[in-house]
Amino acid sequence: MEKQSEIIRVTGLPVAAGYNWSAGSQMEGFIKALAKKKIMGAKCSKCGYTYVPPRSRCGKCNAKIEDKDLVEISGKGSLVGYTTARVELDGAGNFQDLKKPKMIGAIKLEGSDSTIFMPIEGIDPKKAKEGMKVKVQWREKAKGELADIVCFKPEKS
Ligand SMILES: [Zn+2]
Structure with a gap:
């Protein structure tokens, strides 16, 4: 028997395909603050643990974290750990050597x-050490996007 197929066209149905996606109230506060070159964290009102980026529930004591618990955090910090990438994917599934190694800290x-994972620039991977002081490098014109944080660099540079 020959397989039959047809194209079914549907018109006029009241299909509502809209959606709302929310990063969550605290994460929204974090992203909006980036436009002002500020980093916000969430400080648990019960146990005091502070998260960057913010989260809506404390992983330590399970307390709910509210918008009022958002606090401004310094753009300075220290390297807790790091890794160096020497290859990258070329977009077609092949590895290619990087001209210059990239560090993630x-x-x-x-x-x-808490710790955040960010690109590191301006540190020779051979000279990188845990505890090194680093500071945020902002995009010149911040837009309220995660990409506003370009990387972290040594504090003295
Ligand atoms: Zn807590």
Whole structure:
């Protein structure tokens, strides 16, 4: 038997395909503050643990974290750990050597108890050490996007 197929066209149905996506209230506060070149964290009102980026529930004591718990965090911190990438994917699934190694650091900002993972520039991977002081490098014109944080650089540069 020959397989039959047809194209079904549907018109006029009241299909509502709209959606709302929210990063959550605290994360929204974090992203909006980036436009002002500020880093916001969430300080748990019950146990005091401070998260960057903010979160809506404390992972330590399970207390709910509210918008009022957002606090400004320093753009300075220290390197807790790091890794160096020497290859990257070329977009077609192949590895290619990087002209210059790229560093990714786990950074603990002053006033935060958690760490964030960010690109590191201006540090020779051979000379990188845990505990090195780093500071945020902002995009010249911040737009309220995660990309406003370009990287972290050594504090003395
Ligand atoms: Zn807590």
